[in-house]
Amino acid sequence: MFIKVKYACIALPGALALVLSACGGGSSGQVGASGSVSAAGISVSSGPITGFGSVFVNGVEYDTSQAQILMNGVQGTQDDLRVGMMVNVTGSVNAGSTTGTASRIDFNSNVVGIVDSVDVPNNTLVVLGQTVVTDDLTVFDGGTLSTLRPGNVLEVSGMVDSGGVIHATRIDLKSLTMTPNSLLEVKGRVTNLNTANMTFDVGAQPVDYASAVLKQLPDGLSNGLQVEVNSTQGLNADGALIAAIIEGESIGISDVKGTEKELEGLVTDFTSDNAFSVNGQAVSTTPQTVYKYGVASDIALNTRLEVEGIVDDASVLYADKVVFKPSSSIDVSGDVQAVDASAGTVTLLGIQFTVDANTQYHDVGVSHMHDFRAKDIAVGDSLEIHAYKSGEALIAARIERKSPSSTSAVVIRASLESMNAPQLQVLGVAVITDAATFFFLNDAAVSGDAFFAAVQVGDAVKVMGMLTGDGTIHAARIQKGL
Numbered sequence: 201m202f203i204k205v206k207y208a209c210i211a212l213p214g215a216l217a218l219v220l221s222a223c224g225g226g227s228s229g230q231v232g233a234s235g236s237v238s239a240a241g242i243s244v245s246s247g248p249i250t251g252f253g254s255v256f257v258n259g260v261e262y263d264t265s266q267a268q269i270l271m272n273g274v275q276g277t278q279d280d281l282r283v284g285m286m287v288n289v290t291g292s293v294n295a296g297s298t299t300g301t302a303s304r305i306d307f308n309s310n311v312v313g314i315v316d317s318v319d320v321p322n323n324t325l326v327v328l329g330q331t332v333v334t335d336d337l338t339v340f341d342g343g344t345l346s347t348l349r350p351g352n353v354l355e356v357s358g359m360v361d362s363g364g365v366i367h368a369t370r371i372d373l374k375s376l377t378m379t380p381n382s383l384l385e386v387k388g389r390v391t392n393l394n395t396a397n398m399t400f401d402v403g404a405q406p407v408d409y410a411s412a413v414l415k416q417l418p419d420g421l422s423n424g425l426q427v428e429v430n431s432t433q434g435l436n437a438d439g440a441l442i443a444a445i446i447e448g449e450s451i452g453i454s455d456v457k458g459t460e461k462e463l464e465g466l467v468t469d470f471t472s473d474n475a476f477s478v479n480g481q482a483v484s485t486t487p488q489t490v491y492k493y494g495v496a497s498d499i500a501l502n503t504r505l506e507v508e509g510i511v512d513d514a515s516v517l518y519a520d521k522v523v524f525k526p527s528s529s530i531d532v533s534g535d536v537q538a539v540d541a542s543a544g545t546v547t548l549l550g551i552q553f554t555v556d557a558n559t560q561y562h563d564v565g566v567s568h569m570h571d572f573r574a575k576d577i578a579v580g581d582s583l584e585i586h587a588y589k590s591g592e593a594l595i596a597a598r599i600e601r602k603s604p605s606s607t608s609a610v611v612i613r614a615s616l617e618s619m620n621a622p623q624l625q626v627l628g629v630a631v632i633t634d635a636a637t638f639f640f641l642n643d644a645a646v647s648g649d650a651f652f653a654a655v656q657v658g659d660a661v662k663v664m665g666m667l668t669g670d671g672t673i674h675a676a677r678i679q680k681g682l
Contacts, residue, residue, distance in 0.1 A: 243300065245289040246479055247464035247506070248357075248369040249281060250560040252571040255305065257289050258462045258506060259557035262302040267291070269305045272385075279570070281307065283562050284339030284370030286357045293460070298557060307357070308428075310366050311386045313405075314378055314435075315352045320345055327354050328386050328441065329405025332366045336528045336586045337598050339562055342373025351377055353384075361466045361502045364388060364403055384431045384441065387449065393423050399440060402429060406440040416448035426450070457513045464506040464525065473499045478507050482516045493590070494524035528586035528597040529660070530627070531613035534667060535582055535605070541575040546583070546596065549610055550671050551627050553585055553596040560598040572601060580604075584611075594627075610673060613662040621652040624661075630672040631663050642681040655680050 247258040255262045255278065269276045281287070287307045293300035313328025323334045325348060334345055338358075348354070353375045358368040375382070388402040398410040400421065407429055414420065417427075426449045433442040461481065469477035473496040474485040485496065499505070499522070509519040538547040544555045555574050563572035565582070577583070582605050586598040618625045622633045633639075639651035646654070655661065665675040 243289075243291060243293045243460040243462060245291075245293075245462040247286065247462070248560070249283050249285050249287055250558060251283060251573055252278075252281075253573055255281060255287075255289070255302065256557070257287060258464055260293055260298060260300050260462070261557075262289055262291060262300045262305075264302050264305065267302040267305050269307075271307050272309060276307075281305070282339070282341065282370060282372075283560060284337075284357065286310075286359065286369055308387070309355050309357050309385070310360065312355045312374065313353065313384050313386060315348055315350050315354060317350055318345065318348050326404070327356055328384065329401075330356075330366055330386060330388070330403045331364075332356055332358070332368050332371070334368050334371070336531065337560060338368045339370040339560075340373075341371070348373070349376075353378055353382065359465045359504070360388075360468070362468045363502075367466065367504075378434060380434075381432050382434075384434060385428060386441065387428045388426070390421055390423055390425045390427055393421055395421075402427070406438070407443050407446075408436055408440040409443045409446055412443035412446045414446050417446065421446070457511060457515075459511045460509070461511055461517050462506065462508045463517075465504070467499060467501055467503045467505060470499070470501045473497055478505055483507050483509070483519055484516050485519045485522065489519050490521045492521065492523040493526055494522075496522075498524060526588040526590075526595075526597070528588050529614070530587040530589070530594060531584065531611065531662075532587070532627070533582075533584040533602075533612075534610040535608075536577060536579050539574070539577045539579060541577070544574065546574070546577060546585070546599070548583060548585065549612070549627075549629055549667060549673075551594065551629065553587055553594045555596045555599070559596045561600075562598065563601045565601045565603050569601075574599075577601070608667040609664070610667045611662070611664050612673070613660070616655060616657055616659045616661050618657060619652065619655065622648065624678075626661060626663060631665070631675050631678070632672055633675045633678060637665075637675045638677045640677070640679040642679070651678070651680065 245258050250256045255264050264278050269278060271280050285307050287305050289302050290304040291300055291302040311327050311330045316326040318325045325332050352373060355372040355374055356366055356368050357370045358366045360366055386402050386405055391401045393400040400407050428447045428449055429441060429443045430445040431441050431443055436442055463479045463481060465479040467476050467478055468480055476483055476499060504525040506523040506525060507517065507519045508521045509517045511517050532548050532551060534548040536546060536548060546553050561572045563569040569576060582602045584600045584602060585596050587594045587596050612626050612629065614627050616624060616626060624631050633648060639646050639648050641654055659680055662679045663673060663675050664677045665673045668674055
């Protein structure tokens with residue numbers, strides 16, 4: 201992805217910059233290939249917010265009591281931050297790398313604009329000419345993908361892949377329709393620059409810059425530059441965004457020698473499995489690099505990674521650790537049967553999930569708790585958990601608390617473990633089907649006999665039904681494929 205931070209926002213606070221320059225930055229004390237040595241505790245982190253209490257980013261809980269918080273360059277507070285927002289955190293990390301202190305948090309959205317189109321089956325939409333992809337971890341506020349319509353105005357935060365596609369971590373519905381003089385903005389690379397007509401493109405969105413003020417662009421515009429375009433006049437008759445301000449941007453966050461960086465994003469440039477870029481930040485691995493949830497040969501263009509290491513004097517991050525971010529292939533919705541916050545476990549439908557420092561929490565229930573965490577989950581709460589397997593454990597990637605249900609309706613999406621028509625098993629839970637069950641192969645309705653003839657162990661299935669007293673599910677609908 202490209203983390204786009206205004207030049208004004210990437211400068212480290214003066215004292216911190218001096219410390220980094222003099223001492224080197226980072227908690228590991230590693231000496232990089234170019235001779236940089238980290239200064240214990242100094243760090244810069246980039247990734248989505250996963251929860252509050254303080255602010256959790258990349259598995260670290262940051263104390264924000266003394267932090268400067270900027271929202272798209274405007275002074276804000278912690279109350280303005282939301283789960284799923286991509287942020288840059290400057291500060292220090294304590295021994296153990298689980299807690300830290302933030303001196304500055306920057307949030308910069310990727311696009312604020314009008315919805316051009318929505319494609320629910322393919323989990324995509326286009327906002328102000330920018331293609332946006334959603335997944336199970338995308339946080340929606342004000343609607344869902346299926347309720348969004350062309351003409352709605354959205355704010356999108358996410359990771360940008362090598363092709364300029366935004367992989368949304370959060371989508372906020374700002375308004376149902378565009379109102380006069382509303383601020384629109386889009387960030388990306390300049391393409392198709394036409395100096396005669398004073399136009400260029402960002403993604404698929406044409407921009408008219410005839411009356412724009414240029415900032416942080418000492419050499420003017422050129423193809424390939426990363427810019428932020430602001431507009432209050434909207435689109436002209438030709439569909440071009442009428443730019444009021446165009447500001448040059450930097451890709452990545454501070455590359456001061458010795459800075460410890462922890463970045464979550466997509467591989468945006470790939471030379472080899474030991475030389476690639478994440479967030480536009482050049483990364484090099486060494487024989488000492490530790491890998492989690494994958495191996496070096498799994499790294500490829502657009503792979504989602506978390507990398508940790510020290511920046512050397514050539515602005516290359518030498519990775520101590522590379523963590524592959526697994527996709528959540530398991531979904532379970534139901535009421536909590538047991539919870540042990542100290543052990544980090546939550547049980548639904550007899551299925552135990554483990555939470556970790558990277559679990560994302562979101563409360564859309566009655567309380568709508570901003571600081572919702574595992575300690576706030578109670579038996580009887582209605583949850584939706586997105587998870588992945590790590591060995592025999594099920595790791596919760598996201599926990600969303602919903603309003604209580606008056607029924608025992610449940611949902612499981614996972615791999616089929618066994619079947620003996622008219623029964624099957626998913627995640628150790630017995631599922632019973634009968635004449636009232638609706639069967640689907642992908643989106644095509646079929647008979648029960650056709651369904652059982654077509655599926656096999658290992659296939660992804662989605663079961664919706666009612667939980668019975670003996671812990672089995674009476675399926676109302678079962679679907680192969682997602």
